[in-house]
Amino acid sequence: MAYKLNVNGQSHTVDVPAEMPLLWALRDVLDLKGTKYGCGVAQCGACTVHLDGVPQRACVTPVGTVGAKKVTTIEGLSADGTHPVQVAWSDIDVPQCGYCQAGQMMSAAALLAKKPKPTDADIDTAMNGNLCRCGTYLRIRAAIHKASELATSASAKTVQVAGKE
Secondary structure, three states, X not given: OEEEEEEOOEEEEEEOOOOOEHHHHHHHHXXXXXXXXXXXXXXXXXXXXXXXXXXXXXXXXXXXXXXXXXXXXXXXXXXXXXXXXXHHXXXXXXXXXXXXXXXXXXXXXXXXXXXXXXOHHHHHHHHOOOOOOOOOHHHHHHHHHHHHHHHHHHHHHHHHHHHHO
């Protein structure tokens, strides 16, 4: 059966079974390899994407349930890698092996969209369920705080520029 998906702002038609996990439609049909397979049971977070801005595990989300929701993958977070989370991840040098990092960044981006200045407790709660076998949790937390600062300073600059026009 054919399903229309809005992925990273573009409309795609995928001819897949309704029960196919979104993860496989993204990776195998649309060739978006940033979303990773980790556990297949929504426990590790490697497959995290956003559905209408809400982090979801793509490995257990059937394509047939997506409907008109906007799907955002790590490839769609920003076209040029300048999303504050991506910049902070690079600046802090978060990844070791990197396998879980797309899911980590997607969860972090959703947190910051909801709560621009999160506390450590907010971060711990939002990131719970995103596993990192390399143990980079302290760098992840530092990168989320840095991304918050970057986003806040970018917003302040935008307001200043808008005020001068």
